[in-house]
Amino acid sequence: MTARAHVHAPPGCGWLVPALRDAGLGSGEPEDGLIFAQRSEGLTSFDDVEAEMTESFRLTRRAASAGAPALYVVCIADLLGQRGSLAAMLANGLLSAARSMALEGRRDGRIANALGHDPDPRPEEVASWALLLLEGRGVTGGFVAVGAGHLAKVVP
Amino acid sequence: MSGPAVVTGAARGIGRAIAHKLAADGFDVVAVDRDPKVEEVAAELGGGARAVVCDLTEPGGRRLVVEAAPRAAALVNNAGITRDALVTKMTEDDFGAVIRVNLRAAFELTAELAPTMTDRGAIVSMSSRAYLGNIGQYNYSMSKGALVGMTRALAQELAPRLRVNAVAPGLVATDMAMAMPAKVRDKLVGRVPLGRMAEPGEIAELVAFLVSPAASYITGQVVVACGGRSVAP
Ligand SMILES: NC(=O)c1ccc[n+]([C@@H]2O[C@H](COP(=O)([O-])OP(=O)(O)OC[C@H]3O[C@@H](n4cnc5c(N)ncnc54)[C@H](O)[C@@H]3O)[C@@H](O)[C@H]2O)c1
Secondary structure, eight states, X not given: OOOEEEEEOOTXXXXXXXXXXXXXXXXXXXXXXEEEEOOOSOOOSHHHHHHHHHHHHHXXXXXXXXXXXXXXXXXXXXXXXXXXXXXXXXXXXXXXXXXXXXXXXXXXXOOEEEEEEOSSOOHHHXXXXXXXXXXXXXXXXXXXXXXXTTTTSOOO | OOSOEEEESTTSHHHHHHHHHHHHTTOOXXXXXXXXXXXXXXXXXXXXXXXXXXXXXXXXXXXXXXXXXXXXXXXXXXXXXXXXXXXXXXOHHHHHHHIIIIIIHHHHHHHHHGXXXXXXXXXXXXXXXXXXXXXXXXXXXXXHHHHHHHHHHHHXXXXXXXXXXXXXXXXXXXXXXXXXXXXXXXXXXXXOTTOSOBOHHHHHHHHHHHHSGGGTTOOSOEEEEXXXXXXXX
């Protein structure tokens, strides 16, 4: 069990950090493990999107260099483009990043996954799946939808 | 056709093939590229075609495009670059360059041009099969996934006036693909059930369909044209 990870929880994701702590995750560096949550609030221009994407790159590079696992947490409504282009670009960009990281890490056993949740998630449910997906247990490049927003839709 | 069609990255490769196909279908093509060779492409097309030489990452460059294409009926966001490396070796410059050309330029141009487009117009953005993941392409894959997200969002925002779709090609025989080491390219082609790269014209046919009235009920979708690679082992 990866007990420690760096959690990137920008505006709109404040609920994630306490939920992960309650689920047993200790705070750590990206070199221990990375949970990168998609910013969903306060995106006003492409600059905000690029800033988050660049941060995801910096943190992912640190995690990957140390062989640590990565998990990208996105909102399903944004994967579907239901809340505007800026959030949609970020959510889908992070999902693609998770898939590419899973491929790059395959040879040396480094895992990457993605988790989607609804706009009003139950934090404890997201957190418990997040810990499982960070640990992997044979899952890499996977996408787990927590909630119902993906039903009968094209996601992922 | 009821208005011009803007095609970015039209100096060569897939963009050039799209420009030719849309011109053959009756559009007055506005062929855009930072490479001045795009002027030769516009000359090949004849008719009402014209070239705009500009860097789409520059606001001034995009303004030239908007001015050159009043009441456009179609926009094809095709310009793109690669800067491949494993994420552990990728530089921040390589990350940013790909995001700015492949994504920001397409997003900003679409935001600037869409309000001026004719009703029942269509937008197609060039994603890539790499949006499903690729080794050595954290930057490119992210940019192409984000274009899919942009497509889904704009399809809802701009409906019912405009349709918005994306195309995700696998390997296409252009300078971009030829820039890969031959060994890598051959290995990738070996995983394609159809046993070959796509020709640029095959992708152009798909784009032409998506902007045409034949696709009048299709919006918010990404069509993967990869010779079957995305379902093969
Ligand atoms: N070739 C492939 O295998 C392949 C596969 C999937 C997707 N794609 C995508 O298809 C599109 C076209 O690819 P291609 O293979 O024809 O590439 P290409 O390199 O042959 O052509 C790309 C064109 O875009 C132009 N361009 C790049 N940056 C620009 C900028 N800032 N402003 C204006 N013009 C700019 C270039 O000058 C060039 O003419 C790209 O978006 C690419 O990512 C290509």
